[in-house]
Amino acid sequence: MSNIPETGRTPRVQIRLVIIQILVFSLLLTLGGRLWYLQIRNGQEYTDEAKNNGVQRVVQPAVRGSILDARGVALADNETRLVVSASRTELMKMPDDGKAVLTRLAEVLGMQPKEVMDKVRLCDAKTPKPCWNGSPYQPIPVTDEATTQQALQIRERAEDFVGITAEPTAVRRYTAPGKANTAQVLGYLSPVTDGEIEKAKDSESPYLRSDQVGRSGLERTYDKALRGKAGVTRYEVDNLGRVIGESDRDEAQAGSNLVTSIDARVQAVAEYELNWAMKEARKTFDRNTQRTYKADAGAVVVMENKTGRVVAMASQPTYDPNAWVGGISAKDYAALTSTESNFPLLNRVIQGQAAPGSIFKVVSSTAAVRAGYEFDGNYPCPSSLSFGGREFKNFESKGYGSISLGRALEVSCDTVYYGLAYNEWQKDGGIKPKKDSKDWFYRTAHDFGLGKETGIDLPNEVKGRVPDREWKQKFWEANKESWCKTGKKGGDYAEQVAYENCLEGNQMRAGDSVNYSIGQGDILVTPIQMATIYSAIANGGTLYDPTIGKAVISPDGKSVQEIKPKSHGKLPMDRKTRDKIDKALAGVVTNGSAAWRFQGWPHDKIPMHAKTGTAEVFGKQTTSWFTTYTDDFTIVMTISQGGTGSGASGPAVRNIYEAMYGLNEKGEQDLKRALLPKPQTSLPKVEPDGTIEAPEVKPYEPPKPEEEAGEPLGDQQNQNQQNQNQQDQDQNQNQNQNQQDQQQDRDTDQLAGPPARRD
Template sequence: MTVRRGRARIVVVQVLVVALFATLCARLWYVQVVGGDEYQARAANNANRQVLVQPQRGLVVDAMGRPLAANKVTWVVTVDRSRLTRLESEEQSDVLGRLARLVDLDYDVLLDRIKLCGEQGAPEPPACWNGSPYEPVPVAQDVPRDVALSLSERAEEFPAVAAEQRSVRAYPRPEGVNAAQLLGYVTPITADEYDAARERDDESLNAASVVGRAGVERSYDADLRGVPGTTGKSVDSRGRVIAEGTAVDPQAGRTLVTSIDSRVQALAEGQLKKAIEKARTTHDDVTGRSYEATAAAAVVLDPDDGRVIAAASYPSYDPQVWVDGITNRQLESLYAEDSGTPLLSRVTQAQLAPGSTWKPFVAAGALEDRWDTGSRLDCSSGLQVGNRWFKNYESASYGPIGFDRALAASCDTFFYRIAYAAWTDQGGTDAKTGVHDPLVEMARAFGFSERTGIDIPGEAGGRLGDRQWRQDYWKANKDRYCAIARKPEKVESAYLRLFAREFCADGYVYRAGDAVNFSIGQGETLVTPLQLAVGYAALANGGTLYEPRVAKAVLDADGSVVREIAPERAGRVPVSKKHLRYIDGALLDTAKTGTMAWKMGGFPLDQVKVRSKTGTAEVTGRQTTGWVASYDENYVVVMMMEQAGTGSGSSGDAVRAIWEGLYGIEGGKVRRDRALMPRARPPVSLPRVADDGRILPPVTKRTKADADEEDDR
């Protein structure tokens, strides 16, 4: 009985084995014969990998084709986070420690660079990794070739680490140019930006893209970034490449041509630095110490269309700091007040009282209202307004004078009388907001209190300290100050207690003192250097306001023009040609006999007719800010220096040096062959692209005037 049962079990097992074998054979037959084509296609698909090939970012060049922002091929070391996390924590630390020593990087800095921004313990961007968590993180750039080769040869010691050649941003600095605030910088795309790009099917962005963050790099990022390509690769089960597949070449970014001239930009930057250094060794009689000269800006415009020829900001920084991987210390320095917040563009973002450079716009408003060019007012040494004595700052007492002499000599009391009369006509302290104020309305017509519209992000709009601003400011702050006034014992400052009580009671009132301060660019009115330059450009070109432009055109790889970036008219100022000519003549006298004359001795004003206006703005608790605004038919040059003294005293020499460079003036003689600009005018045509890809200067036509000038020489 037992033997029979054993045999039966063996038979059952044999049947099962045969059945399973038959099933396996049937399945193999189905896979190989019936579904063979489908599974072969799936296998081939699993073996193919698409590798993104990043495009070269487009060039940024100046008006003559000199590269301001370019690219260079460099060795980059990356860490693959997904592979790194598969290692034991101790092994991770060992790998990163060896890597930090090899690339000469602090271990903590390396650790910060591979942390995802937003995760626990991560530093603020861009010190952390703000890109895709699945993309290899670049931790060291511009690595020596021998270090890169060493990493490749010792791959078993550095799992999750790779060294590869990449194209990264470079700043060639033609003529020694910095232009960091104009150019901006690039950093890796953020995860949110990448997700947004995928939602809108933007194929120009991927997890490894870099994106413009400031300046023209940001404004024209879509033109500069290009379109990535792909390289198909066939791999085996271990991920080893066994064959090359289909490839799609990347499309390089387009070339952005700017109106910047590198030589003029370099001159402006150099003169700013020189003026700062001089001011810091100059004694300030008011404070009893040397001027601090904390910051400065210079801007050169073409008044005919508003194009920016140069825009220099001090202090500045090396834009290359973003390319090589910025450290926490470097990032803090860029934002720190101790270092002058160099990320801030003083040209477009510094908002300061304009001082007497404001007077031509006040003169225009007065002349278009109730006054005329024959009006005479007393330029006394001071004027009593209410309970306060308002004095001339830079001007002496000249007796009865007209607008022309008041502008050239910068007589404060002349403009005090203009503003006081207007304030009285409007109803004084009883006037409501919205009352007709010709001086404020003219300032607004020249574009002040509004952004100029320049094609660089982050521009400030300034403000007009008029009745409306005072009312708005009082409404926004009355609760705070009234709370202090109700419980003054909680505040230690006696001044703050007094101010709070007065502000709470009648801080909305626009007094006569506010009006006269407005007339000389003091008080609550603030402008940027660019706004002032745009206003003076309107004086120079006959009354047209332009939105300034840094970019001129976008070129394709072969040099063909994708699009030209035309200047935009922002409007016309409501000033008659007669009054514009009158103001123009007065400002020409400023350089001849007025407040700028002591800096223009020996300058050929008969050939290069520079009109100018100086300004010195007093700021409570700070040293004075100096301004010089100047122009002729070809250029506008404006310079500002914070806490550096009077306008002509702080900036006069530097502004003169810029004019001399623009026209090639040497020893009081105009040498147009030495001028920084072609024919002493901004070029109209665009740079050319050679067959080998080099950017060449634009072709300039030789005119009869050029030939006559050469014959004269």
């Protein structure tokens, strides 16, 4: 065995260790150099590339909840349509801003290129409709009526239609069951704007760019409940757009259903009868203007007395709300906003303002009682009264002797109210008011709720106007400069009025108070205000906030949030006065100004109350008003430039009642044909799968001509119609005389305001 010295192996081991150390150190240097190269040398480049990796959101729109009538019939729901949309983001990347693509798209869709381009341009202060008022980053619908063939052409030729999509999409549908349009009540939708998205981003219900929001009507008031919550799936993608994986998912939540108090059957009747009444008015000759009545607008509302819930609400002219679905065309938008069409977007039940005429006398009667006059006292009802040297005539210049306030309501005696208002005007100091003036006639109107909103659950309700001393002063301050520029002493009628208003337009003159007492002059009311007042008289004195929404029900039917009736006050009268006014209004339809319209009515079974009104509007024909109520319902109808209250609106209102109560031409009730003899109290049931069992709504079949007045149109009824027409003409002649007298005496007698109009 040989002996090998250890010193012989040591150098070789050391060499190996050195080599290993060199290799390790070289690897560390290489790794460090690579890290320096990636993070320092090219760090910004790779950072910029990494920014292109991110999360892509895919939005699944929520199904908007349905709007239902009181029995579960859909007034607004959703349907699937082929929607063609354009992406402005993609179009703006093209050299021609996508004009070539849109031109090809127009050819496929059978549209004009300009029409397509107008739809995708953005709205601003200078851009007329149609234009896109939603987010510029959201696909813009071009049409929701694409055919399958058109959609296939677009998808098969994707290279020719960059930025264009064609796919099935759920869109809003307004169903018009039984031809119940309900347009102004339902409202319409339009895309959310960037401003709205920004404003709501920190709220409980933020918007997504794909959202549609309510712009008017119930769609706007209950938008949050109806809209639901869109679903969002987030995908991780690389800089080339390739999906790396799913990040997270928020499931879409369908919107809740809104149950309303609208009855689609009664709504259809109300719409038909309002339209019919206006057509009939246009056939009636107005001797005052020597032409037929224009009857250019109208409104009717049916309300439950004990809850304030609205059963039907119609406004004319009207429109098809489906015109807004998928983006409104230039032609449709022009028709909806033009003077020629008389602005059909307006809901004239809550936005139409006019002088009320004699239906205001329930307010004046209450004011007189509050001022200390006995309701059953005797008040002179002469054929005319003179104030300041000017004569104010009664209807047909007919006097009734000394009568009570109740009888004055029945026969609509103007001179009774003229005298009471003039006395109170004098007590308050006349044109130089006392510091402690009571102003009972004006204060009472405010206490009835006039001059402010009723609180109905619809947007953009107007207040009307009570022309008290405060209003007179503010109105004079706002218009004095204009009046002084255009006024001329001894000029024509308008110049003379402007001249006088310049000098003393802030004074409460005798003529203002006298005309105001019979619902004339500067006072303005809306149909919903008068319906609220008359339903309060019917229910004993409670002023309810009118409501259309009745309940919000979740998509699965498990959650039901009822919208309870709310009151905003009481009528400013005691029970005794209320009962006497109620009795007088019953007398209007038995032996008063509306009796000829309710011949054969079963008063013993269905007590009817009413008040007629014919209001003068300067430069126009008279406004027809007809207010009525039974134990359960109030109906108010008005027709602009339609003639007298009972003459123009009376038959249509009676027809609505007959359909609701199931009355035939003999006044006999058949509950099988009655649409709504009692208010609907139960709610429709929503099944767990979202289905709703709803009854069919058949189109309204109007009564035959010989049945329209409640009985065959015989000689007596023909004579009644002729008498009423003659009364209207006599009334107009009296009105002309009042206008002439006013123009002659205006600068000396301190009387003012439009001339009085009587029933």
